[in-house]
Amino acid sequence: MFFYVLRRLLYAIPIALGVTLISFLLVYLAPGDPLNAIAPSDAPAETIAALKVAYGLDKPLPMQYGLWLLRAVQGDLGVSIASGRPVAAEVLTAVRNTLVLAGIAGAIGIFFGCLLGALAGYWHGSWIDRIATFLSVIGVSVPHYWLGMVLTIIFSTWLAWFPAMGAGPGGSAEWLWDYAHMRHLVLPAITLCVIPLGIITRTVRALVADMLDQEFVIALRARGLSNATIFKHVAKNTAPTVLAVSGLQLGYLMGGSILVETVFAWPGTGFLLNTAIFQRDIPVLQGTILILCMFFVALNLIVDIIQPLIDPRMARA
Amino acid sequence: MSAIKPLVSVEHLSLAFTGNRKAQALTDVSFHLHAGEVLGLLGESGSGKSVTLRTLLRLHSERTTQISGLITVDGLDVLALNSRALQAYRGATTSMIFQEPGLAFDPVYTIGQQIVEVILAHEAVNHSVARHRALEMLDRVQIPQARRRFDAYPHELSGGMRQRAMIALALACKPKLLLADEPTTALDATVQIQILLLLRELQKETGMAVIFVTHDIGAAVEIADRIAVMYGGRIAEENAVAGIVQHPSHPYTAGLLGATVDSSHRGKPLISIPGSPPNLANLPPGCPFAPRCTSASDQCRTECPSVVESPAHADLASPPRLACWHPIR
Numbered sequence: 001m002f003f004y005v006l007r008r009l010l011y012a013i014p015i016a017l018g019v020t021l022i023s024f025l026l027v028y029l030a031p032g033d034p035l036n037a038i039a040p041s042d043a044p045a046e047t048i049a050a051l052k053v054a055y056g057l058d059k060p061l062p063m064q065y066g067l068w069l070l071r072a073v074q075g076d077l078g079v080s081i082a083s084g085r086p087v088a089a090e091v092l093t094a095v096r097n098t099l100v101l102a103g104i105a106g107a108i109g110i111f112f113g114c115l116l117g118a119l120a121g122y123w124h125g126s127w128i129d130r131i132a133t134f135l136s137v138i139g140v141s142v143p144h145y146w147l148g149m150v151l152t153i154i155f156s157t158w159l160a161w162f163p164a165m166g167a168g169p170g171g172s173a174e175w176l177w178d179y180a181h182m183r184h185l186v187l188p189a190i191t192l193c194v195i196p197l198g199i200i201t202r203t204v205r206a207l208v209a210d211m212l213d214q215e216f217v218i219a220l221r222a223r224g225l226s227n228a229t230i231f232k233h234v235a236k237n238t239a240p241t242v243l244a245v246s247g248l249q250l251g252y253l254m255g256g257s258i259l260v261e262t263v264f265a266w267p268g269t270g271f272l273l274n275t276a277i278f279q280r281d282i283p284v285l286q287g288t289i290l291i292l293c294m295f296f297v298a299l300n301l302i303v304d305i306i307q308p309l310i311d312p313r314m315a316r317a
Numbered sequence: 318m319s320a321i322k323p324l325v326s327v328e329h330l331s332l333a334f335t336g337n338r339k340a341q342a343l344t345d346v347s348f349h350l351h352a353g354e355v356l357g358l359l360g361e362s363g364s365g366k367s368v369t370l371r372t373l374l375r376l377h378s379e380r381t382t383q384i385s386g387l388i389t390v391d392g393l394d395v396l397a398l399n400s401r402a403l404q405a406y407r408g409a410t411t412s413m414i415f416q417e418p419g420l421a422f423d424p425v426y427t428i429g430q431q432i433v434e435v436i437l438a439h440e441a442v443n444h445s446v447a448r449h450r451a452l453e454m455l456d457r458v459q460i461p462q463a464r465r466r467f468d469a470y471p472h473e474l475s476g477g478m479r480q481r482a483m484i485a486l487a488l489a490c491k492p493k494l495l496l497a498d499e500p501t502t503a504l505d506a507t508v509q510i511q512i513l514l515l516l517r518e519l520q521k522e523t524g525m526a527v528i529f530v531t532h533d534i535g536a537a538v539e540i541a542d543r544i545a546v547m548y549g550g551r552i553a554e555e556n557a558v559a560g561i562v563q564h565p566s567h568p569y570t571a572g573l574l575g576a577t578v579d580s581s582h583r584g585k586p587l588i589s590i591p592g593s594p595p596n597l598a599n600l601p602p603g604c605p606f607a608p609r610c611t612s613a614s615d616q617c618r619t620e621c622p623s624v625v626e627s628p629a630h631a632d633l634a635s636p637p638r639l640a641c642w643h644p645i646r
């Protein structure tokens with residue numbers, strides 16, 4: 001087990017390095033010269049040359065990458081072109097806000113997805129199964145920005161129960177765990193939890209239904225174990241897969257909520273990315289993508305390490 | 318029959334699967350088993366052997382099966398037990414070992430955890446007593462280094478060791494009836510014999526009754542007191558081992574044994590009979606074996622014989638119970 005963890009950690013290093021390389025190269029993959037975003041198109045050649053030196057763009061590419069990486073490791077992601085503030089600070093605030101939203105939405109989605117999926121799988125073919133299947137199809141197929149708008153119209157515009165915009169009163173970007181801020185969380189969290197809810201319900205349902213037909217579950221029944229005990233066995237056997245799917249969903253929520261964050265003007269990473277794209281704010285784009293990818297790598301690493309603790313067969317793979 | 322009440326009595330048991338896959342899996346199956354007796358259930362693939370065993374533990378989904386008849390084990394009306402009584406019955410009065418021990422253990426719990434769990438489910442003992450008993454059981458089925466194997470996961474043991482552990486688990490609560498569904502089929506030949514010998518030894522030691530399902534006549538002869546031959550979800554013939562081997566009376570039994578059986582048959586698979594087993598979703602009206610039987614008459618094709626103590630064989634030392642219009646004399 002120790003060597004397994006060590007191996008996973010070692011595997012994560014080249015992946016993380018690859019991620020930094022791709023984040024860095026994004027600037028060059030994007031159409032147009034990165035300088036176009038900074039300098040007016042009719043700027044004199046001397047200005048452009050000076051800017052090139054200032055941003056380090058005159059050096060060869062590998063060297064630029066090396067310098068960028070060195071600074072990134074020290075927490076320096078450069079300066080935002082649009083706001084002039086350090087990118088690291090902007091990304092950190094956004095990550096915090098997104099963590100709150102994605103964490104709550106993910107928790108709701110994973111909890112109710114597991115519950116609904118387990119019930120549906122246990123009594124597959126029954127009415128509860130049909131309800132769960134219906135809900136999960138809706139969750140997966142309804143466009144969530146549309147759902148967000150509908151919820152806003154109903155609960156914000158008509159009923160005025162919940163605020164529609166921002167993470168706190170007065171458009172504050174600083175998250176606090178108080179009533180005023182939580183009210184802002186309700187609609188985006190509900191909108192965002194629908195996807196993981198649908199996907200996890202579907203996964204758990206299929207896993208549990210399939211598991212109940214397996215020889216070992218019949219054997220557990222033959223031993224005279226109670227339904228609760230058998231359920232415990234089934235849960236432990238399905239846990240590694242559910243964990244992997246949940247980790248993936250959390251990862252998507254971290255970065256994939258661009259549309260929802262934009263609809264609700266939630267000052268998170270998705271909102272930040274969206275703004276950065278429109279402003280061609282390349283340092284912010286780079287920094288945000290880098291941090292999000294690192295989250296993905298870390299989540300996968302955590303899942304990889306927990307899985308064999310549950311199912312010992314996986315430690316050998 | 319003897320005056321003592323049998324431990325197991327199955328009377329006119331019929332079972333139909335009514336779900337997606339429909340099948341009349343059992344028809345009018347009756348047999349009795351006394352304490353300490355070993356019954357071998359013999360028959361081709363699909364003849365209903367496993368279904369019979371699983372019905373004895375009521376393991377089929379109630380929604381998709383239709384059962385009629387009576388099953389009594391140790392005085393319990395098995396088909397009428399409520400869920401609590403059924404839990405107490407399963408694993409304690411009657412327990413089961415499976416063909417594929419690798420599939421019958423929960424892969425994410427250790428062998429020891431699973432044995433302890435069964436003991437705790439059935440007996441009012443504390444964890445350390447249960448643990449002690451589980452280790453004792455592992456020793457009893459001759460697993461070397463039982464202490465180490467106790468903490469092993471099923472995939473860490475060889476097939477033979479897993480089956481031994483499965484036997485330890487099944488016997489942990491001292492069942493009166495052990496159901497063994499082809500417990501040696503999935504194992505290597507040498508391991509098969511070891512497991513068979515172990516089972517026989519444990520059966521003698523504990524005095525439990527055993528129903529032993531097998532394809533292997535050699536194994537059945539080795540371990541059983543009586544043999545019931547199944548065909549198409551029915552019992553074709555039932556008799557003491559010596560009776561079956563020396564004087565097979567049902568044409569199907571005779572076919573299975575290849576006319577004469579001697580010790581050279583031991584360990585070999587059954588000789589195949591031309592034709593294929595009946596389709597249980599659409600059984601013919603007469604004797605299920607009639608389409609493959611060389612002595613079948615019109616009566617055989619229209620009327621199904623029921624199992625009776627054959628008057629034609631009353632003079633034999635061990636007369637069979639038989640379902641045949643034209644038994645071999």
Ligand SMILES: Nc1ncnc2c1ncn2[C@@H]1O[C@H](COP(=O)(O)OP(=O)(O)OP(=O)(O)O)[C@@H](O)[C@H]1O
Pocket residue numbers: 334336338339340342360361362363364365366367368369597
């Ligand atoms: N759950 C089920 N639903 C529908 N049909 C079933 C089900 N389980 C078993 N059957 C059918 O019942 C018949 C008897 O099956 P069973 O498993 O008892 O055969 P068997 O004698 O044990 O054969 P084998 O030697 O291959 O194990 C088969 O035709 C099988 O297809």
Ligand SMILES: [Mg+2]
Pocket residue numbers: 366367368498
């Ligand atoms: Mg079988």
